[in-house]
Amino acid sequence: MKRIYADLHLCPNLNNERQTARMIRKAAALGYRLIAIPVPLSLTEKKVRWLRNLCEEVGIEFASRIDLKPRTPRELIVNLRRLRRRFEIIAVLCETKQVARQAAKDRRVDLLNFPAINFRRRFFDKAEAELASSGLTAFEIDVKPLIMFEGAARVRLMSNLRKEVAIAQKFRVPTIVSSGVSDELHMRKPRELAALASLFDLKETAALEAVSKNPVAIVKRNREKLSPRFVAPGIRVIRRGKDC
DSSP: OOOOOEESOOOOOTTOHHHHHHHHHHHHHHTOSEEEEEOOTTSOHHHHHHHHHHHHHTTOEEEEEEEEOOSSHHHHHHHHHHHGGGOSEEEEEOOSHHHHHHHHHOTTOOEEEOOSSOGGGOOOSHHHHHHHHTTTOEEEEESHHHHHOOHHHHHHHHHHHHHHHHHHHHTTOOEEEEOOOSSGGGOOOHHHHHHHHGGGTOOHHHHHHHTTHHHHHHHHHHHHHHSTTEEETTEEOOOOOTTO
8 A cells, every 4th residue: 555645744934925835845746645734823714724725736635733832731731622623633842741741641632742952851751651652642753853953962862762762662652753844945755754763763664654654643533533423432423314
């Protein structure tokens, strides 16, 4: 079966329509068939429709995403209650251990993302992975820092990623490899992202799944949940009648 490649964290400047359009077209040319772009709450529905239409024109599926950056677990819970049914992907940028723990165990969270610069705020450890493994949360790695960092910072990041990926695999937490880029010059083909994943010890099959099977599964699952036919996991409305 042919792989469907996805980048769940393409970050164009949505105020610059030309740049956004160029990045979407380039994503299609590079071989992606699904992209997610973080959408701020202030973005109008008209602009979201423009994004969807542009993706459709170039043969790419568009998934709406929001990046939450809560200061406390309580703030995260409130945001999830308010936003879960408005977005196809919810990612949490974890900058405190308390937020990271709450995000890992909450089944409404799709992606855990950790700061690349402040290594002391990378909280993906065994306890975090165990919580995530009991829910539906995946561990997201952006490759942008690997492209941008140099010297000791890059070496240290790769060292941390190797440890975190090993923990994720031990607890069977899905790993997602995304670009995280906001400049078309930094965009890479899906297999190039997978090749970069080898730097933190993801084997070839797992690396390819991190840019295809794993992200596609998240979007598919959430679209089913957001469907009006969804009742509960494994239960959908097929037909309504007088006796239902």
